[in-house]
Amino acid sequence: MKHHDDTDFDVIRTEVRRLCDKYGNEYWRSLEPDKYPTEFVADLTTHGWLSALIPEEYGGGGLSLSGASVILEEIAASGGNPSACHAQMYIMGTLLRHGSEEQKQRYLPKLAAGEVSLQAFGVTEPEAGSETTSIRTKAERDGDTWRINGQKIWTSRALHSDLMILLARTTPADEADDRLGGLSVFLFELRGDDGELIPGLTIKPIETWMNHNTTEVFFDDVVIPADSLVGTEGKGFRHILDGMNAERILISAECIGDGKFFLERASAYANERKVFGKPIGANQGVAFPLAQAYANLQAADLMRWRAAELFDAGQSCGAEANMAKMLASNASWEAGNATLNTHGGFGFAVEYDIERKLRETRLYQVAPINNNLVLAFVAQQCLGLPKSY
Template sequence: MDFALPETALAVQEGVRAIGARYDHAYWSRLEEEHRFPWEAWRDLAAGGWLGLTVPEEYGGGGQGLLELAVACETLAASGGTGGIFLYILTPGFGATTLARHGTEAQRAQILPGVASGDTQFCMALTEPDAGSDALRIRTRAVRDGADFLITGQKIWISGLENADWMVAITRTVPAAEATPRTSGFTLFLVDVKEAVAAGTLRYTPIPKMGSNVVTSSQVFLDAVRVPAENVIGEVDRGFSVLWDVLNPERVLAAAGGVGTADAALDVAVRYAKERTVFGRPIGSNQAIQFPLAQIKAKAELARLMTYKAAWLFDQGLPCQTETTIAKLTGAQVGWEAANQAFQTFGGMAYSKEYPVERLFRDSRIAKNIPVAEELVLAHIGTQVLGLPRSY
């Protein structure tokens, strides 16, 4: 059993860390205030090849796996770019990783070179107003119309749509009430976002939100969006297994982002605890400050190991749903705990936007709810791992 990161992952870590050093906390806080996408960081990451890591080499990418992508996401977050986690989840995760596994040759040739160069962006549309955690109940329909499909429905909390060229849209080609088993009748499509917006069949409304405003999250309306049959990802009616190859990387990358957030929060908290003097000594010498930070450091290392294990299992083509779920749970928890403890370490100054703590606090909190709620994660562990009776 080898716990050392492979050379490929170490190279990613070094490369992304060098780029992250150019974009400090002040940069990310300024963009958060302006509700502006981090184009400068995006272009530098693309130029270094750090966005196309999972794009096969024949399409201009790195030909690497989810482990390397998770390391990149973690490293960017640790540099202070906690909102930048979405840069890795949306396009390299939903786009490159999905197409590398399940795209047709034509789909990969058309789209992946643009992903590798940073010219193409993705979003993914699964969640609906009445179907969040219960994804089996989605109602967005795709109906055959000659050589095409027409997609009609409503999605919510779809992040990154404003810059997306392509959407991975999860639909029902068989209504939930008619599907046997319930996991049948799912079909995933590549939707040309700009084409659908121009045609007036796709509309979206940004949702005002508490944090992570470097990308928007929107309510989306699809009104007979025309999609050619060649844009199906995988097979018609048999997309549920493909969907898991979208969701498992999302959970791993969210976990990596949580671990990186914990690193970022610990860094600012430890530096402040060394510098801030009260009653004639640094506050970091007080066990009330020191011990919680030390506890979080231990939890961060445990969550990091679980994240790497889940990514490795995915790359090996092995079952990994439980591991990605546990990684997401622990990564989100330690990211939030670290930001919360950093807030406490700074005392009243944490409330000031002079410091990045308030942004870390806001960015980290949502991770306990997305991409899957903590309670549902625990229910999965209870029923699927421990064998306890279902509660839902």
């Protein structure tokens, strides 16, 4: 991939769409219910799109998060499912901003060249859920290694990743300096030289409503090198916030892309389909829900760009990133529902791809954070209301 000026988003859209068109919606349909889009991800990697956020000095594209968001938006707008690859982008924030130079030199060129993949983000646990500070997975120093025990869940694409970024407790909660302390971040290789998972590591797929390739991961005395620690021990929660904000912004862009896919399909069908002698789009019962969804999608898109600009400028963007994710996920679901209603029975037919995309976009009202938690965050941080969680 040649280097793009970050303002030249139209070029990115054109080139990414050209790549996506090689596959088409038939390809994504053929992967249901749980096959991984290996060929598509390999093609993205070969063309440099998955290394977009890696600085040029390490062999990457050197794009801003805004530029990266356009890549994922366009995949979604084409009818594809960008969740197969988005983690390698949003995880990068933690490594780029807090990793040592040695870690960057070791991994970034290989990631940029497509020799290894970084898709696994081990944070969520069965008992903790969104309450990240209560995680129990432990990492204990043992000489020149760390020994890990615990469990992670909803660790998507772990079976298709060579590396994992893991958040684990290195200081007991009751001994940590504050509620956010005592957690550390680790970056390590999931497989040995023989290609098998490292000893003590077990990864089990979780069947879900949509094709998301998610898993649960078990650590039973997993030993990793001491230099796997990213940043400062005990500051891990703060370190992953960069990745979390990037994740919310990129997810919002995917939802915007989903919304565009829906409304493009709905508008075409409402113009073509004739009932009682006129296109169904002439009926306000069809047109108004689509128009309302379009307006809400456009408004959500503005918040997406605002959040991305703040992130790229290195400024605080927690509220904006969360609001962008919430607004965009609500807008894409609204657009999907309106599109389903526009198509009537055909909206449920697999060959129209609407039911598949509706399942995919529904996820983002509850992940990577539930929209109710976004509202609680906004109420407290933006309005100064009492803490609710």
